[in-house]
Amino acid sequence: MSVLIEVEGLGKTFHDTSARLGPRRPPVRAVDGVSFQVMRGEVLAVVGESGCGKSTLGRLLLHLIEPSEGRVVIDGQDMSTMGAAARRQMRRQVQMVFQDPFGSLSPRRSIADIVAEPLDAFGLSGSRRARRETVADLLRMVGLPAAYMDRKPRQFSGGQRQRIGIARAISVDPSFIVADEPVSALDVSIQAQIINLMQDLQREKGFAYLFIAHDLAVVRHIADRVAVMYLGRIVEIGGKDQVYGAPHHPYTEALLSAAPEARPGRRSGRIVLQGDVPSPSRVPSGCAFRTRCPLATELCARETPPLVEVEPGRLAACHFASAFPITRRRNAA
Amino acid sequence: MTDTSGLLDPELDAMAEREAIAPAPTMWQTVRHEVFHRPATRIALAVVVIFVLVAAFAPWIAPYDPLQQSFLAINQTPNAAHWLGTDQFGRDVLSRLIHGSRNSLIFGLLSPVFAAVIGTTLGVSAGYFGGVVDRVVSRVIDMLMAFPELLLAILVAAALGGSFWNIVIVLTVAFTPGFARVARASTLAVKQEPYVEAAMAAGVRTPVIIARHVVPNILAPIVVLMTLWSASSIRIEATLSFLGIGTQPPNPSWGNIIRDGLNNMFATQWPILSGGLAITVVVLSISLIGDAVRDVLDPEAG
Numbered sequence: 001m002s003v004l005i006e007v008e009g010l011g012k013t014f015h016d017t018s019a020r021l022g023p024r025r026p027p028v029r030a031v032d033g034v035s036f037q038v039m040r041g042e043v044l045a046v047v048g049e050s051g052c053g054k055s056t057l058g059r060l061l062l063h064l065i066e067p068s069e070g071r072v073v074i075d076g077q078d079m080s081t082m083g084a085a086a087r088r089q090m091r092r093q094v095q096m097v098f099q100d101p102f103g104s105l106s107p108r109r110s111i112a113d114i115v116a117e118p119l120d121a122f123g124l125s126g127s128r129r130a131r132r133e134t135v136a137d138l139l140r141m142v143g144l145p146a147a148y149m150d151r152k153p154r155q156f157s158g159g160q161r162q163r164i165g166i167a168r169a170i171s172v173d174p175s176f177i178v179a180d181e182p183v184s185a186l187d188v189s190i191q192a193q194i195i196n197l198m199q200d201l202q203r204e205k206g207f208a209y210l211f212i213a214h215d216l217a218v219v220r221h222i223a224d225r226v227a228v229m230y231l232g233r234i235v236e237i238g239g240k241d242q243v244y245g246a247p248h249h250p251y252t253e254a255l256l257s258a259a260p261e262a263r264p265g266r267r268s269g270r271i272v273l274q275g276d277v278p279s280p281s282r283v284p285s286g287c288a289f290r291t292r293c294p295l296a297t298e299l300c301a302r303e304t305p306p307l308v309e310v311e312p313g314r315l316a317a318c319h320f321a322s323a324f325p326i327t328r329r330r331n332a333a
Numbered sequence: 334m335t336d337t338s339g340l341l342d343p344e345l346d347a348m349a350e351r352e353a354i355a356p357a358p359t360m361w362q363t364v365r366h367e368v369f370h371r372p373a374t375r376i377a378l379a380v381v382v383i384f385v386l387v388a389a390f391a392p393w394i395a396p397y398d399p400l401q402q403s404f405l406a407i408n409q410t411p412n413a414a415h416w417l418g419t420d421q422f423g424r425d426v427l428s429r430l431i432h433g434s435r436n437s438l439i440f441g442l443l444s445p446v447f448a449a450v451i452g453t454t455l456g457v458s459a460g461y462f463g464g465v466v467d468r469v470v471s472r473v474i475d476m477l478m479a480f481p482e483l484l485l486a487i488l489v490a491a492a493l494g495g496s497f498w499n500i501v502i503v504l505t506v507a508f509t510p511g512f513a514r515v516a517r518a519s520t521l522a523v524k525q526e527p528y529v530e531a532a533m534a535a536g537v538r539t540p541v542i543i544a545r546h547v548v549p550n551i552l553a554p555i556v557v558l559m560t561l562w563s564a565s566s567i568r569i570e571a572t573l574s575f576l577g578i579g580t581q582p583p584n585p586s587w588g589n590i591i592r593d594g595l596n597n598m599f600a601t602q603w604p605i606l607s608g609g610l611a612i613t614v615v616v617l618s619i620s621l622i623g624d625a626v627r628d629v630l631d632p633e634a635g
Binding site: 089100122 | 526545
């Protein structure tokens with residue numbers, strides 16, 4: 001497997017640029033020094049609470065938002081040094097599925113126009129007839145009748161709209177798709193269908209996903225690797241089974257313990273985090289998680305724990321990464 | 334709100350699947366269906382078309398020369414020879430109305446259309462690109478808005494003289510800020526829509542995004558504004574004519590006919606009545622068409 005996406009030290013700080021009078025709001029550090037790789041055909045899931053910067057990260061990868069620092073290398077080409085025209089060509093390789101199935105489809109355009117939009121943008125749609133054939137194929141691929149193509153988005157349900165959004169993303173045969181919480185706006189009963197569809201398409205076409213989610217159960221099904229984010233930083237990243245089986249960061253541990261367990265009595269003890277996520281405009285010194293961490297010491301306030309390899313292919317940013325897992329330890333005690 | 338019945342019906346879905354892929358409905362079919370299913374709109378459209386035809390063929394339709402005075406026939410009430418009577422100089426009111434429609438309609442349609450095109454361009458650029466473009470455009474708009482359009486018209490007329498095209502330019506300049514304001518505000522709102530971001534992510538070029546996603550979605554308020562201004566512009570032309578800057582007497586325009594008739598109101602009311610009625614009917618028709626167009630442009634209402 002070759003490296004498809006390489007992210008190095010990616011960061012984004014939002015500044016208050018409003019023209020109003022009075023003091024400016026402090027800058028918001030949405031993403032801070034994020035580095036990772038995505039292999040060809042791999043599914044990397046990014047999880048974290050709302051406001052942890054995971055959606056910003058997805059947009060930075062596509063350069064929909066200009067990064068403050070760091071770089072994104074897609075297929076050996078550095079996005080940040082590219083001109084606007086080259087960057088647009090790059091978008092053929094990198095498509096996106098959005099969270100909001102209602103807002104992300106223009107209410108004015110027909111399904112055919114929406115699905116063919118990336119094709120049209122790159123002049124790949126061919127003749128009027130060829131375009132309709134292509135759209136029909138794409139719609140069938142995502143499980144919608146081809147005859148729906150002249151309808152408007154308002155005639156579809158949330159799940160159907162998300163299928164349309166997926167058809168749009170795969171229309172140009174990209175090698176990488178950023179899926180920004182693609183199922184979190186859907187009914188639970190529909191979520192599984194969409195996840196399965198996305199997985200089937202991924203296996204069939206072999207593209208890679210950056211799959212952003214706040215639901216660990218969803219991620220567990222589709223991901224190859226998992227990155228856990230907290231306040232703009234990656235606190236742990238590794239293979240799905242590694243991270244889920246034995247977390248090496250107290251935040252991951254807490255997230256996992258908060259996920260509902262299907263088999264009652266199996267749970268070994270829930271870690272309830274105290275307080276709220278601190279504001280990303282006032283990130284705590286040292287380890288950002290220390291204000292809510294059950295293991296925090298004076299060291300954590302002083303020094304930011306680096307993201308270091310704790311096992312092959314497995315990185316965690318905690319001074320006590322080796323002392324894990326906590327739950328098991330606590331139960332033993 | 335939306336009709337979702339049938340979407341979950343497997344039989345219907347199966348039918349839809351078997352159905353051959355029909356060709357896309359053409360633009361014209363959609364427009365015809367959306368615009369013409371209401372009788373009021375059809376009538377309004379017919380009225381505007383008739384007025385335009387009358388204006389175009391005025392010399393052949395008008396029964397008399399609109400400038401020809403007759404001392405023998407002043408202040409007549411409607412009769413077989415003069416269907417709408419005559420004014421204080423014995424000129425045929427109907428003929429003056431028919432010839433006057435040329436000036437009034439051109440003023441009423443031209444300036445708002447020009448202003449809409451220029452104002453929307455400025456407003457969309459300011460709203461979409463933001464930054465320096467936005468600051469410059471917004472300040473210019475604020476400055477222009479400080480002047481009432483009539484004052485602006487008088488200023489320009491004083492500087493350039495009161496020719497036909499000068500008046501069109503003046504009214505265009507006067508109306509532009511309103512369109513720019515509305516376009517800018519709507520663009521700011523539309524730009525936040527996820528489908529605009531989706532288009533960017535899909536790799537669509539910026540001009541195409543603006544043409545395909547921004548402009549169609551801000552067109553509804555622009556069209557309504559255009560119909561409102563077309564009424565104002567007929568009215569302002571009348572005022573300018575009165576001040577000696579608009580259509581010069583003895584040439585007729587609807588505003589002019591009313592102004593002339595006002596001085597002579599107690600001798601005959603027919604010039605005022607007919608001029609006023611003509612303006613009312615045209616403005617009402619334009620507004621009705623504007624409403625219909627707005628409804629077509631509003632995707633949720635269709």
